[in-house]
Amino acid sequence: MKLNRRRVLMTTAAGALVGAASRAFSQPAAPIRLTVQYAWPKSYDSVMQNIAAQFAAVRPDVHVEFMAPATDYVDLLQRILRAAITGGMPDVAIHGMNNVDRLAERKLITPLRPLIATEKNWSEMGYSPSILSMGDVCGDPFCMPFTIAIKSIYYNLDLVKRAGGDPDKLPNTWGEIIELQRKIQGLGGGVLGLYADYYFDDNFTFQSLIQTQGGTIATPDGRVAFGGKEGLQALQWLQGFGQAGMIDMTVNQAYASFTSGMLGILVASSSRITQLTKDSGGLFPMKVVAFPRSINGTVPGGGGGVMIHAKTGEKLQAAWDFAKFATGPVGSTEVVEKSGYIPGNSVAINDPRYLKSFYDRHPPQRAMVDQMPFLTKWYNWPGDHSLKILTVTRDYIQQVATLKQTPEAVLPKMVSDLEALLKA
Template sequence: MKNLTTAMALMLSASAAMADDKVTIEFAYPYSHLFDVTYENIMPLFHEAHPNIDVKFRATYENYEDANNTILREAVAGELPDVTMQGLNRQAILVDKGIAKPLESFIAKEADFAKDGYHQAMLDLGTFNDEVYGLPFSISLPVGYYNMEVMATAGITDVSDLPKTWDEVIATCRKLTDAGVDNPMFWGWNITGNWFLQALMWSQDTPTVIGNDFNLDSAEGLKSLEQMKALFDGCDMQNIEWKAALSSFSAGEIGMMFWSTSAVGAVERSMGDFTLITNEFPGMAAGGPLGLPAGGNAAMLTSTSQDPAVLDAAWQWLKFITSGEGAAAVARTTGYMPPNQAANEIILKDFYAENPAKATAVRQLPLLRDWQAYPGDNGLAATQVIYDGLEGIVTGEYDDMAELQEQLSEEVQDLLD
């Protein structure tokens, strides 16, 4: 009995020690409709590898602007999470304000960090002043989504016949309209961070921002605005909120949708009985785009804890979700590409062959360009000014694109100055 009592005491003591060793970290991320299922897949793998770390999930951010605004507010209130996911184009302000912590000291302790498959080019997306602050979690590029049953009403039944230029998209819209399709196309002007404006600019191999200057006042800027107007008018595109557009496409009501590859998984899980094909983003001229902006997000350490155990736990979580099986879960559950060589070339070796709808963005990787931020404290305000201007094209408020170009250029430049 004495031995049994002693054994029980030891077990209780060990259990108490394990409970004391338990570390809880807080984590926040955007786009629940895209990533909830991703983290549901990741969590069992993480708990198996790190049974003493609990990850407490905060309420999800609506989008990348909301993510950035929330973190800026929480920094003032002293309520920051330990790890946050931020849009690739929203990292710099958190670095400039000292909210994001450099990861160099953690990386230096990882003897096999390079072997985990991190692409140097991907690390560069989160590198500022020669220090890594963010590890990219997911990378996206704009692509075309097609309902092939709807496209057949316009005489398009094969991938090779899908439109390759925006002029061909407009011509296809007219055929679909003549065939009785009420909403032939949705084009993602309202995607986060003015991403599709930058897509048209990079399609001409032209940056949207040069230094602190807003480059919309260029010939390429005017051409981008004129291309949008031609698309919206030629396709009689409805002004619908982006979530409604994704739902409408998934329901089989829209023939063509131009959006981020990130939504492929969400569309596949909710789509009706039709054939989905994704294809390369059309160009403004024959030959396709010359470049496209890299979308997606990065994991950043924003913990205010002084406890080494908490900081180490936050690093273990941050590292796990961006490498190996954690990164592979991104591709399996969304349409994003994991920015990790091990995930792409080893774990997912056969995945893209078996999931062609998720392979389109991979084919476009040579076109990858920066998703540019608007510098300074007014970057979010500049984003909203541009958003309002682009919506005015959709609604018909703005008809003269040269006039709109001048107006947006002046308002945004004032904010950047």
């Protein structure tokens, strides 16, 4: 990859941050081979290649070699668990941040606190405690957030206006959103009011509905914590979507409906901003906002985080330097400019050399960044039945959203089934 002048300046500045670390290293006879694996769509391969090329300017003694990408975070997790038995573990991997507990409890990833302690200028490198808490396990960070996404609400402002809504004063509560959904649905002609992708991303929508109310998914000792009012309210909102006309379709069908101008409100990941804006081709004005949030509500952050599998020596140091570079100003700029993800680095956000001017030009992305002070961990259930718990939860949610069961009937059964799986 040829680096243009801006990229050279960016890489040089970031190199100062990564290296300030600026520990001298003697160049070995052969480059250090650093294997990296990730789970991104094919369209993001160029992002990783660009990051690796620019990292080479900072650590020319390290050769980054990408292993075959996984299809998704679950596939990557399964590959890593197999590799732990059969061999072939990468030195670095970009896992779903909801998998950090599984990997840490199996001692397959390296804790970051000892590495952070070696950084004399850590407080200046742009990693806030709230960001690092997203990869926290029992009080210690194990993950550097790389691509952060939150559940968001996309509005087709043309349909909002046609339905009698005010594009400059969008709803502030889920009750108001459902009422607007009904009005858009009533326009007829095949227009749909709302779709929420509750069946996607490991129940991320359900978790977001609970946490933005101020609730939690689990107690500190790992028991189900949403059996009360927050869980019931989340299910009632999902029921409300169904009662107001939400059709149970795939997320790809929903994205196509939205970008063609036939869906008024889409509840989806903020990481879809770039894709949906591009696919809609300016057909209608769009606005993206965060979930309604109570005064004590938090916002779970999904996405991927850089986790280190290397354990000791020069491989560990190279992996740590790559993790800082990929999640630092240069890596964050590469990711954000080509996607709708939120970066995990405040230097990248606020420095004019990196993303400040980008956010000035892209208000929807800036609105997502404003949620960073409220970000919390994407909770993952512990134990051998964690994946089964996700499936059971999702299937119960579908029963409510498709109006086959009521929230009042589903919630106690869901809690009971999950508690049984946690004890099994």
